[in-house]
Amino acid sequence: GGDGGTKKEKKGGELRVAVPSEPPTLDTHVNTTTISSNIARNIFETLLTFNSSGEIQPMLVESYKEDGNTIEFKLRQGVKFHNGDEMKAKDVVASMNRWINVSSSGKETFKGASFKEIDEYTVLLEMAQPTSTAALVLAYSGGEAPTIMPASVLEGKDPKEKVGEYIGTGPFQIKEWKQNQQIHLTKFNDYSSREEAGDGLAGKREALVDDLYILFVPDSSTRVAGILSGEYDAAMELPIDSVDQLKGNKDIELKSVPRELLLLYFNKKEGLFTNKVAREAVDAAINKEDVLKAAFVNPDYYKTNHHVMLANQESQWYSEIGKDKYDFHDTDLAKKLFAEAGYNGEEIRLMTSRDYDHMYNASIVVQEQLKKAGINVKLEVYDWPTFSERRNDPSAFDITIITNKGKVEPTSLVWSRPDYVGWTESEELNGITSKIRQAPSLDEARGYYDELQAWFLDFRPAIKMGDGDMLFAGRKTLSQLEDVDGLIFWNVSNSK
Amino acid sequence: MEGIGSTLTLSQARKKLKKEQNELLKKRFLSNYSMMIGISILAFLVLLSLVGPLVVGYSPYEMVVNNRLQAPHAEHILGTDNFGRDLLTRIIYGARASIGVGFSIAIITSIVGLAVGLYASFYKSLDQILMRICDGLMAIPGVLLAIALMAALGPKVENVIIALSIVFTPYVARIVRSAALVVREQTYIEAMKSQGASSTRIIWLHVAPNVISPLIVQATFIFADSIITEAALSFLGAGIPAPAPSWGNILYDGKLTIFNAWWMTVFPGLLIIIAVIGLNSLGDGLRDLMDPHYKKVKKRRAKAKA
């Protein structure tokens, strides 16, 4: 068995974590919010998962076997749900089929696929075509994670209806959810852990604290103050502007992980930016590093990354294409290109929301830079729900800047979706996507990444500015604090 | 008694008296320190917002991101903001927006609130209606109202003013009403009635001056509050359209960097306080000018010194 951390390990006690927002639901199948999956994965587990170097590892399965159109999963035995029942194939089938049905990533990657029970501890995934990214997507525990819950919870319900009972197999179980305040998780005593040593999300999991409080603290300065004063043991999404204070405090360990892709989206359905030249012009007008700096403040916490995946995924996904052009910006060229695109002074609407500071700060800089290139840019600021509504309206905006979360593989990046902001529609892209997805192996799929990157730079469905980090901090009383697609709270003890 | 002195001397006496009173009025005005302070502060701020932009060397939007959050130094007297824009410039440009918004809202709410409060206190049937409307308005979240109005009418400063005026008017109305309820029962109001004064006249010329002092207090509060609230609204896209500066949104930007850039909150905060002091002194002065008991205190001090 793994021996966990090397630090003094104290069992029991509590862990108080400040998070910026409250999850809409913990039903991971239908929710894309980071916070939701972050909390939910303490309760729910997936069949597969990643280790710290991004490799796929079994979680709830003993083993799995990919074979062209099918994958066979052998389930671990004796895994208990929080309600005391054992996890069996029927639970997996019910959960996974619902997931394929309701989640967008399920629908995209597993179109026409379904799970079948072979025996009590074996299930079979049958797909319409071979899918290189299948295991990757199944292992992903970010948004819309394919988690396993008891069939009894799902039975007899419209799959689209949200699940209200949160029963999983994870190391923590839910005790209480005080709306607008906190979620209280407690250690699940019957948790059956894997035997391998903990590594990333894989391997041994053990709840070392008895109580885990996830506190919703929307105000970033309060999170900072709380971690400074010891009110919280850990805090997520700290403002980068307070780094100095946090670093200066010897009781606090400050960490960061690359988390977000900062992208500038064009409205490709209506207006000036239906014209590729205009999109090119914007690229020429923008100084990406300045934008990143405004959004993420400190060079330590952003990466001037030219390709579409996150910089820390480079061991898996990397392309040289466009690296030389990353720094390129030329206002004169931009002016010329705009003229070429037929721009004649009309108002360009740059839409943003202050609910996300990165987006807003980046927008302010972009506006100024575009103005320098002679573009009449109007900044329109909306609150998030208004923004969400308007970004789906082709007549409502021309440009908008959004941060997207990193994905495990490039085809699920949202800018490629025809129904997402900006409406990317390209036969060529569809071709590349299918090539990647249907590649017989992941390695082969990775080979097509250059192609995708080249297309991205040519078509410019959006402009990638770079990657931004998420800053988090823990009190030094914690044995360890790690982030793999979100903070990990198992295997963490608190000696406070 | 019947012998009304010679008309000539009488009219002379009158003239002299009037002249004397005019001088007194001037003196009263000038010796009203609160008022003078208030006027000077407000004049300074107005001047700042009008002339300031011509003097400063930067544009409020000009940004050098690399210079972000520089502490005050020679080049940027008040430092730079989180985009590397000159803070002084932004504060000066922001003055126009903030004072404009604050003033307009304070004035609109005062006038409307005064009218509503007075009429409510005067007519029982109106009271029920107006005050219940106020209750309802107070219950509707201001942010929601602002978002809705912005959506309906577009993000313009005028709409911010309308939205916030709607939000704040009930407060004024209630205060005014409470003071007026007492005033209207006074014998001198009855005396006015007996003279045949119309209700409008009684309400505006006799009750209103007696409720002015709580009104002034409330109005200054609203002035300050709306400058700050405006910024909160701009978060929702309902305030002064970004990236135009206002004291409020500079403050809010400052809040995000409060741990390492004090100048971003301190300077605009200070200006708001100065403006509040200005407006308030003006109000106090106005009040004192109308207070029959006040001037003498001044006199005594003058005498004590002599």
Added chain:
Amino acid sequence: MTDVLLEINNLKTHFYTETGQVTAVNGVSFAVKKGEIVGVVGESGCGKSVMSQTILRLFEEGTVEYDGEINFKGNNLLTLNKKQMNKVRGNEISMIFQDPLSTLNPVHTIGRQIAESIILHQKKSKKEAEAEVIELLKLVGIPSPESRAKEYPHNLSGGMRQRAMIAVALACHPQLLIADEPTTALDVTIQAQILDLMKKLNQELNMGIIFITHDLGVVAELCSRVVVMYLGEIVEEASVEELFSNPLHPYTQGLIKSIPQLDGDRTALLHTIEGTVPPLTRVPHGCRFASRCPFADEQCTASSPPVFENTASQKVKCWHFEKILAEQRGA
């Protein structure tokens, strides 16, 4: 003698107004003995109320300045500190104000306002005080005192308010009562009752009273001595008999002649004193009454007359009092 209760010496009250200093009471001196009722009469606006409020130092600090001495039982009230003053006010000296509506607190019941001083100065319980309140209201002739005690000033008629004021003032059986036109709003039957009450208290408790009034009939009935004021000064002081039989100051004479009579011709115009009172801001140098006086001559306009003593009890401030005296004897 120790039976002097209150002795006012050269009292001056200055107001600071915008147009300059105004001396509403200018060098007033007189004394009240224990158990004596002194009437004060005089022109409207001559400073009677100001003088009486000065005795208790009731003006807003800072807007007035006092000069002179007010000796009450040997202590100069003008030099007492606040605490000492509060012991005197309402307890040893109490006051009936001229204007009953505005001097009664509109938000307290009549009963509470009367009880307040009883509780305060006599250290009585609330219950006892309440019982006493009813007694007092009865005493001043307010019908159904139990329910009236619970009413607010604005519910009462002018006369009732005035009686309530009187009750407040009498609550603690003061040694000196200053009554500023206490019966103007009362009908004569009630007035008679109140006057009787005052007389009774005066005799039983040896209470000194300064009684300010315009009603010379009341003066005749109640007072033993009278002070006549004109424009901030005392122009004549006399026993009540002397005043009515032998008024020396031309102003006093004018006053007495102006009284509307209950008999005789009622259609004729009333006697008046010619001219008007000069404003306080423009008081003449000489005798203040000179401009309206039938006897006035150069001396009068040139210098202010001193106080002449006619008899031990009658003093007058007039250059011509001897002439007038002679005239009166002749008449």
Added chain:
Amino acid sequence: MPMTKSSNVQIEPAKESLLEVKQLKKFFPVKKNFLHLNKEKTFVQAVNDVSFTLYKGETYGLVGESGCGKSTTGRTILKLTDPTEGQAIYNGSNIFKLSEQELRKVRQDIQMVFQDPYSSLNPRKRIGKTLEEPLVIHNIGNAHERTEIVMEILHTVGLQLEHYYRYPHEFSGGQRQRIGLARALILNPKILIMDEPVSALDVSIQSQILNLLKKLQSELDLSFLFISHDMGVVRHISDRIGVMYLGRLVEEAPTDELFSAPLHPYTQALLSAVPVPKLGTKRERVILKGDLPSPMNPPSGCVFHTRCPFVMERCKSEVPQKKHKTMEHHVACHLYDE
């Protein structure tokens, strides 16, 4: 003196009647502790069935016990409080039924001097402005002329020009009273309701004011409703006098008749109680005994019976009717029943 029968007396309209008050009633509800739910409402019967007529050019004096409802009568006539019942006919129409507009016109003609001079002045307004107010209300003159008029009237009531710029609290009681009078006079009203207009004045000024009133009356044919406690003053100025007791008009007579031959026991007591400003001329006083009744529950029958020296059995149960001694002299008392 033989009494005429009350029923068939016809009053000839010798004089032009200007204001006719008919059966005026004003009851104030008594505020109770609001926790007492079930108790019946009680009222202060401030004015109860008062009728009288004011003729053109005459002065009607109203005297009576303090709290008997004189001020309330005055205030109600001008509809400053809403009457409970009754009518006040002026110019052929009932004042109580007028619209606000019409009422305002009437209020130009009927002016009022309030009993409490200080509280009837707006403490924030300079006296000059207060006095100008009625002129502005009724659109008289321009700003300059108004100031002139006001200064004139200040002088008329014996105040100085300086007073124009003073605030009410800077005046003495008598000065305030004169301001109140000036305010009422300034509009040249037809009727003047004066509630104790000279009570705070010293006799010398009082006589000036009374002379002035008389002069104005004879020049302008004014009518006065004159409320006062000072019998000397009332006698001097009034043509006819009404005597009120506990909300009711108990006697009404021409002045000389009232003073020479008062009929009602209350009137007699009242007159006997007047203090005389002469020494040694004390009159025989009729001392009223008994408790003062309360207007909240006035005695049954004749309201005066609890204190009346001539009380009879029937007084306790029967309300006395108005009986005419002469055409203008009537009394409500059982003593004069046949």
Added chain:
Amino acid sequence: MWAYILKRLFSLIPVLFIVSIVIFSIIHMTPGDPTSYMLGEEATEEQIATAKTQLGLDLPVYEQYWNWIKKAVAGNLGASYHMNMSVNEAIMSHIGPTLSLAILAEIVALCIAIPLGIIAAIKRGTATDQTVMGFSLLGMGIPSFLLALFLVLLVGVKLQWLPVAGYRPLEEGLWNHIKYLIMPAIALGSIQAALIARMTRSSMLEVLNTNYIKMARAKGVVEKKVIYSHALQNAFLPILTVIGITFGGLVTGAVVTETIFNIPGIGSLIMNSVSKRDYTVIQGIVLFVTFVYVLLNLIIDILYGVIDPRVRLEDK
């Protein structure tokens, strides 16, 4: 009086009805809908559309209104779109913190404001007056979040005397409860205090020169009592009104403070529901708050009459 109270309570019906229509219209005029939050940042259009159908948001507005008001009349304000509870529950669970905070803040405010206002009024024009009023202007001008953050940094982080943020219900012990509320109460209270102090001063000034104060002094009443029992009561109507208003404001308007101190009160519930477009909760809260305001103002109006008997609210 009872009749008046009943009349006022009766007026709640039309008021609530009209407010419900107004708020419904405003909500539907406001862009954005519950799905934007519900489904996360990367939701597809199709997901949004299905969600809307599920929630009944595709029905005509009047139909939605009818469906809602039907139940609301029976006291059922519906279920939250986002929170796993009914609106009634949501309000009930958030009212506790708000009430505690509001009461505590009001106490803080009154303890500071009334004495200071009175002192300033008595010492009008002196240095004391100017200092007190200077502070109150500071309180008026300073944004509440700045004051709150300052307190957090000083008392919470630097001195560590009090917890920086959070909320513990009363069941966890009085001190535990209060401890978390002291700082926010001070932050809110001192800003309210600024307004109340100024109001107190100016109202007192109106009263201090009256004759009845003179009379009270003439009775030998000690100055303190003159001020507190005679003057204050006369000056109290506007003061009471601001107290009422500020208290009412605390129920809904303490958003910023509640956010910074992370207190799950009505204010943050409103803010959250607005930013999540949780329609039913917004509607419910607005009705609830209207109800509270009407009631609060009724109480205040009744108190007017108690404090100043001259005030007449009913026609005679």
